[in-house]
Amino acid sequence: MSQQTLEAIVFDKNLDSLKILDQLLLPYKTHYIDIESIDDAFQAIKLMQVRGAPAIAIVGAFTVTVDVHRSLQANEKRTVAELVNKIDYLVTSRPTAVNLSNALNEIKQLLRSSFKDSEVVNEAVFDVIKKYSVALHEGDLDNNYKIGDNGVKYITETLKKQNFQGPFSIVTVCNTGSLATSGHGTALGIIRSVHAQLTKEAGNDFWFEHAYPLETRPYNQGARLTTYELNYEKIPFTLICDNMVTSLISSLSKKRAVKSSTAPVKFIIVGADRVVKNGDSANKIGTFQLAAIANYFNLTSSNEQDKIKFIVAAPNTTVDHNTATGDDIVIEERPPHELTTLEGPLVSKNGSIGEKTVVGIATPGIQVWNPAFDVAPHQLIDAIVTEDYPVHEKQNGEFSL
Numbered sequence: 001m002s003q004q005t006l007e008a009i010v011f012d013k014n015l016d017s018l019k020i021l022d023q024l025l026l027p028y029k030t031h032y033i034d035i036e037s038i039d040d041a042f043q044a045i046k047l048m049q050v051r052g053a054p055a056i057a058i059v060g061a062f063t064v065t066v067d068v069h070r071s072l073q074a075n076e077k078r079t080v081a082e083l084v085n086k087i088d089y090l091v092t093s094r095p096t097a098v099n100l101s102n103a104l105n106e107i108k109q110l111l112r113s114s115f116k117d118s119e120v121v122n123e124a125v126f127d128v129i130k131k132y133s134v135a136l137h138e139g140d141l142d143n144n145y146k147i148g149d150n151g152v153k154y155i156t157e158t159l160k161k162q163n164f165q166g167p168f169s170i171v172t173v174c175n176t177g178s179l180a181t182s183g184h185g186t187a188l189g190i191i192r193s194v195h196a197q198l199t200k201e202a203g204n205d206f207w208f209e210h211a212y213p214l215e216t217r218p219y220n221q222g223a224r225l226t227t228y229e230l231n232y233e234k235i236p237f238t239l240i241c242d243n244m245v246t247s248l249i250s251s252l253s254k255k256r257a258v259k260s261s262t263a264p265v266k267f268i269i270v271g272a273d274r275v276v277k278n279g280d281s282a283n284k285i286g287t288f289q290l291a292a293i294a295n296y297f298n299l300t301s302s303n304e305q306d307k308i309k310f311i312v313a314a315p316n317t318t319v320d321h322n323t324a325t326g327d328d329i330v331i332e333e334r335p336p337h338e339l340t341t342l343e344g345p346l347v348s349k350n351g352s353i354g355e356k357t358v359v360g361i362a363t364p365g366i367q368v369w370n371p372a373f374d375v376a377p378h379q380l381i382d383a384i385v386t387e388d389y390p391v392h393e394k395q396n397g398e399f400s401l
């Protein structure tokens with residue numbers, strides 16, 4: 001496998017060129033794809049060659065930048081109104097993650113406030129879009145480190161309040177790390193920061209011992225991407241299937257070792273694609289179940305030290321202030337083949353990596369339901385961790401975002 005990297009998005013400020021890491025080939029192959037137009041980006045986002053709410057917003061913004069750069073180089077005459085239409089098309093590539101529409105709508109507002117619809121796109125238009133895109137990319141990385149630190153503070157405060165002692169573990173779903181953002185990540189960013197700061201040597205009565213990433217069917221972001229990141233950073237983890245969470249929590253709560261660890265699950269930390277005004281949060285399918293599982297164990301345990309906190313980690317660019325509740329969130333449905341087949345390279349017994357292959361794992365031609373996301377109700381969420389501190393917690397059962 002060529003040199004391993006976690007840099008999902010590469011924008012060259014001098015060449016005004018954009019490359020994305022093809023995440024459909026990870027973890028077996030590191031391959032970058034050139035993105036030269038809005039059409040290229042629509043395809044790459046739709047196919048999930050790049051995915052993750054913040055990452056697709058950053059790719060969307062950089063794509064408009066390189067698309068305009070290319071058209072100026074080709075001396076194409078395009079009005080601002082025509083460019084806005086192409087931007088609206090890009091927004092439709094993945095409807096649930098609000099980051100993409102937030103970013104592209106902000107670019108449209110900048111264009112509308114600085115130029116006439118009938119004006120021909122020129123260098124001044126390009127400069128406005130590039131400046132916004134670079135700031136979005138750099139701001140996302142800064143936000144993620146703040147989310148990580150805020151997550152550490154919340155976890156530390158929680159464990160101290162509970163008078164918890166000893167090692168603890170964290171469950172997470174999908175991929176919310178460097179491959180889903182500009183770097184460090186959101187939920188996985190908190191795990192990175194917890195691994196770095198809440199060590200046994202840090203002197204607290206408690207310390208982080210283990211992460212449990214879920215496989216995250218059907219696209220397998222956890223099995224392919226989160227394990228790739230955790231392995232790269234040498235963070236201790238054990239991959240589990242999506243249907244193993246209750247057994248994992250139950251075994252560890254009874255001090256029954258799972259592989260080499262007995263550290264109880266104290267936090268389930270997930271990302272988000274859209275957090276709406278009342279705190280309902282859309283995220284990868286299976287997230288609602290995780291919130292319900294945490295709630296079950298909390299209802300059936302009387303001991304404060306056993307309580308599990310359900311945390312949503314997301315930057316403010318993922319918050320949708322225009323939508324009241326989760327009932328109003330459009331959930332993207334994906335193609336049936338993602339459920340009925342598996343795509344990947346043939347891996348021989350000696351570990352050598354072959355050509356990409358598609359294998360069937362279900363009866364051909366059957367009816368399939370493949371929603372990419374679900375909505376965790378705010379009632380089941382203990383904290384929403386953004387780049388702001390203190391973190392968002394419910395007052396009288398309600399979030400105030």
Ligand SMILES: CSC[C@H]1O[C@H](OP(=O)(O)O)[C@H](O)[C@@H]1O
Nearest residue numbers: 051052053176180271272283284
């Ligand atoms: C920080 S990534 C947020 C969010 O995006 C992922 O969805 P997908 O892989 O389908 O783009 C997943 O729901 C993450 O939690």
